[in-house]
Amino acid sequence: MDMKLEVVVLPVADVDRAKAFYTERLGFRLDADFPVDDGYRVVQVTPPGSECSVIFGTGVTAAEPGSLRGLHLIVTDIEKAVVELTERGIAVDGPFRDATGVFHHAGTEGRVPGADPQRRSYGSFAAFTDPDGNDWFLQEITQRAPGR
Missing domain, CATH: 3.10.180.10 (2,3-Dihydroxybiphenyl 1,2-Dioxygenase, domain 1)
Structure with a gap:
């Protein structure tokens, strides 16, 4: 199914x-x-x-405004996406990568400034919040993992 x-x-x-x-x-x-x-x-x-x-x-959710964390928007060029959002007046943190090279930690722990040096898919991020404080991430994916 x-x-x-x-x-x-x-x-x-x-x-x-x-x-x-x-x-x-x-x-x-x-x-x-x-x-x-x-x-x-x-x-x-x-x-x-x-x-x-x-x-x-x-009336569509009982969750507190601004309580959502970790929503991801996928982009093919993290640096271009950061510039575009910044030009639209949105404060963006990044690009960054995680110290582990796997996935980003919660919050700002383990963030290393700059995109993944090899620009590997899934390895570069940026972050922003909406006016209520809901957290969003941009994640750069240029080539999907097999089966995706």
Whole structure:
């Protein structure tokens, strides 16, 4: 049985501020904005090139705004992506790699400034937060591991 990740629910405090950040600043596509009533509103956005969308709104999650950690957006050129987001006014930490060369630690532990010296896929990262403090990572992948 195939299973595909379709939606990630993001906890935000201000729906209109989040909508502007994701669509205007990050360039995500606005798929839907359903203001059902005062206590229930669903906004769905999709990152460029992604099959998985992000939903936020009012009454869609009990999680605290800004509590999501470790969301990853995949890019083919980490340095270009950092420049582009910075030009859009988004504060980006990176590029960096992890001291282990495997995957990044939680928080900022083990971060080594600069992209992976060999620019190996899966080895270079950058990080930013949305206006609520939800943590996002960029990860550079130029060649997928077998079976991916």
